[in-house]
Amino acid sequence: MGFVTLKDVAKVAGVSYATVSRALSGSPEIGESTRKRVVRICEEMGYTPNSVARSMVMKRTNIIGLIVTSIDNPFMSEMTAHLEIYARQCGYNLMVCNSSYNLDLEKEVFSLLMGRKVDGIIMIPVGSESHETLKTFTAQVPTVFIGENMIDLPENYVSVDNATGMQQATEYLYSLGHRRILYLGARDNSMTHQLRLDGYLNACKKHGIEPSIIRNTSARSSFQIGYALAKQHFEQPFSETAILCAADTLAIGVIQAAYEKGIRIPDDLSLMGFDNISFSALPPIDLTTVNQPKQELAVSAMDMLLNRIRKPDAPHTKTILSPSLVIRNSCRAIED
C-alpha cells in the first residue's frame, strides 16, 4: 500500500500536516491562500484521505451494516438497492451480509459487524426469535429492523401494516364473490406472518367465512416452498376458489404447481400474493398482490437509523407504512 498520506502532502507543501487536514476538512481557521495551495497540491499528488485512520479518531466509520436473510430474494435485493443508494447520499456505505435464514449465522454476522464498528445496523431478521438472540447486541449498536414487525419489543422498526394489508386482500377476494379462500404459507417464526394471518382471520370473521390454512413449517418463503405446499394440496380434490399467499414468492411457486396440474389461473382458481416484487408484474405471472412501498421503507429505515445514531438513548420508535392493493389478472369474479 504505497499511497500518499497527509504527511507527504505536508512535506511538499511546506506546512505541517495539521494544516493539510484543516485545508481539506473545510475548517474556517485557515488562510484562503494556503488552503487553495494545499488543495491543489493534494490533487496533484493524487491524495485520498484514509477513511480507516479517520474512523479511528472520529470514532465513527460511516458504514452501515445490512443483514438480510438472502440477498438474492427479489424483495430483499430491491430493498438493498434502495438502501444503498440512499445511504450513499447520506454519506454512508453499506456492508452487506446474508444470514441465510439461520439464527446462529445472524448472530455471528451481527457480531462481526459490531467488531467492524459500523455506525448502525439495518436488518431483515430471520424471524421473531431474532430479537431474543440479538438483544444484547442491539442494545449496544443502533439497529433498525425493516419489513418485520417487532411489536411490543424494545426495538426500532419500520414495516407496513401487514394485518390491514392482508385483510384488504381477503376482502378483495370476498368482493369478487369468493367464499372459500385458502390461506397458504403462514409461518410461525415471524410476527409479520402472524399479523398477515390475523388480517386474513379478521376478514373471515367479519364476513362469516370459514378460514382454511396451510402452514409453512420451514423458516423461509421461497418459490420451492410455495410449489411444494401447493403441489401437496392439489393432490386431493379441494373446494377453495381462491388461494391467498403470505408472500409473492410463494404465489409464484403455486403458479408452477397449478400449471403442472392443469389448473388455470385465474379461470379455475384465483391467486393473490403479498409484497409486490417486481416479477409479479410480468405478464406471464401478472399477480394480484399487496404492495410494500420498498423505497419508502428503505428511506424511513435509514432516516430512523440516522436519528438513533445521533441520539442513541432516545426511546425506541416504529414507523408503519400503508400497504396498497395492486390489482392485476390472477383473480376473477365468480358467481355463487
Place this chain on the structure above:
Amino acid sequence: MGFVTLKDVAKVAGVSYATVSRALSGSPEIGESTRKRVVRICEEMGYTPNSVARSMVMKRTNIIGLIVTSIDNPFMSEMTAHLEIYARQCGYNLMVCNSSYNLDLEKEVFSLLMGRKVDGIIMIPVGSESHETLKTFTAQVPTVFIGENMIDLPENYVSVDNATGMQQATEYLYSLGHRRILYLGARDNSMTHQLRLDGYLNACKKHGIEPSIIRNTSARSSFQIGYALAKQHFEQPFSETAILCAADTLAIGVIQAAYEKGIRIPDDLSLMGFDNISFSALPPIDLTTVNQPKQELAVSAMDMLLNRIRKPDAPHTKTILSPSLVIRNSCRAIED
C-alpha cells in the same frame, strides 16, 4: 461508543495489553495458563477486537468492495449472494455499491472504496468503456472484473465463453429447423455483448443463414428494454420463426410484448435467452437459455482476487468458464 478495549482487559487481568493481544491472536509465545485466564476475562468483559484499529496497523481491512450496476438485477443479486458467502468463508466482508449503469458514478464509488482501503475490488462494469475510465484506479488496487470480458486489456477477469455460448444457442435453434432467427438486444458498449453477437454471427455464417439483428442502444438489458424492442418489432409483419435474446431479462420482456400481441411462445415463435437467471426456470416463463455458472464465477473471481492481493504485481489473469445450454419449453421444432 463506550466499548471494552484491550487496555481494559489488560488492567483487569493484571497483564500488559500486548499479552492480551497475543492471547487472542493465538500467538505461540505465551503460556497456556495465562492465555486461558485472559481469554476467559475477555469473554466475561464482552471484549470484541476493534477491526478498525487492527486494519490501521495491519494495513489491510479484510474488506472487498463489490461494484455492480444494479443489485436488484437478478443475475447480479445471485452473484452477490454467492460472493458474500464465499468471501465471508475466506475472512472477508463485502462493501456493496451500485454504479447504476453510470460511468461517472462507477468511478466515484470506486474511488470511495479505495479511500476506505478495501483490500480488493470485484466488479461488474458498466461496459467496455469502464476500463478506460478506471485504469488509473485498477492499477492501484487489486481488481477483478466478473461476467464481463476484458479481452486484450490489462485487467483481471472471469467470465464465461460468451461467443461459444451464443453460437451453441444459435445452433440449437438451427437444429430445431429455424432458419430465420432474430438476434435481439445487441449492445455496443459491452465486449461481452459483442462476443455474444459474434457467436450468433459465426453460427449464421457456418450454416448459411441470413443474420437479422435488433440493437439495444441503451446501456442496460432490462425487462423494459426487451419489451420495448419486441413491441416495436411486432408492430409490423415479421418472418422470423425464433428470437434469440442477448440476455434473459430481455427475453422476459419479449414474452410480455408477445403476450400482448397474442403471439404464443413457443407455438408461434421460439424464444431463447442467455444467463439463466432463476426466474427463467419458472413454468410461466420456462425459458430455454444458456447458463452462466454463477457460483463458480463468484468463487473463481474471489480466488483470483485473493491471489492478486497476495501478489499484486503478478501478470494479469483471466478465467473463462464454460456456459451450457439449458433446454426448457420456449422453443419448438419447426418443419420447413
Place this chain on the structure above:
DNA sequence: CTGAAAGCGCTAACAG
C-alpha cells in the same frame, strides 16, 4: 492563522 503533540486501539518488533 499555523505548528506541535497527544491519542484513537491495536500489532509487532525489541528487550528483559
Place this chain on the structure above:
DNA sequence: CTGTTAGCGCTTTCAG
C-alpha cells in the same frame, strides 16, 4: 514467556 514502546494516518486541542 511477558512487558515496553513505537508507530499506522488522521483529527483536535493547545500553544504560539
